[in-house]
Amino acid sequence: MSALIALAAQVGAPFVEKVLSQKLGKAGGALATEVVRTIADQAGVAPEALEGFAADHPDRVRQAITDTEALAPEIIVLHTAELDARQAIFEAEKTEPVWVRAWRPLGMYGLGVLWFWNVIFLHVANAYWKIALPPMPFEHLMGISALYMSLYMGGHTIKDVAAKWISK
16 A cells, blocks of 8 residues: 555645545545545556556556546545435434334344254254254245345345256
8 A cells, every 4th residue: 555655645646645545534444445446447457456566567557546636526526425325324224113123133143043053053952962853944944044135135136046046
């Protein structure tokens, strides 16, 4: 990251330099990620390879930083709009009754308990106490999991899984 900060200072890109050097505080973390992604896109490399690419091709990265600096107003507007949308969703969810928003985490933890019971705990309990508790049929557990995923993640998830399963 220090190479990118140095290159931003060389080309006179104050926005990019401030964001990458974290002068905007902890709240600028998502903004810094977006700036790095934009620089990488402009340079034509993956974001994780940008640091090494900057050492090998500083001129292309300088140009990418200059192009990103020109996009600074758009990046700030998009980042601000994302934060505003997140805040609006948070505020809207606070006004909902608890039962409306509690089914998601309760369902997730409930499924986790069922899977843990069926795959691990039941076998340990049967071995320890020398009993024979029957496991829940896996097809029922998969059905409950598919129902929860279709409700929580949307029908597209199940539709994609079913399409891939049928195509095999």
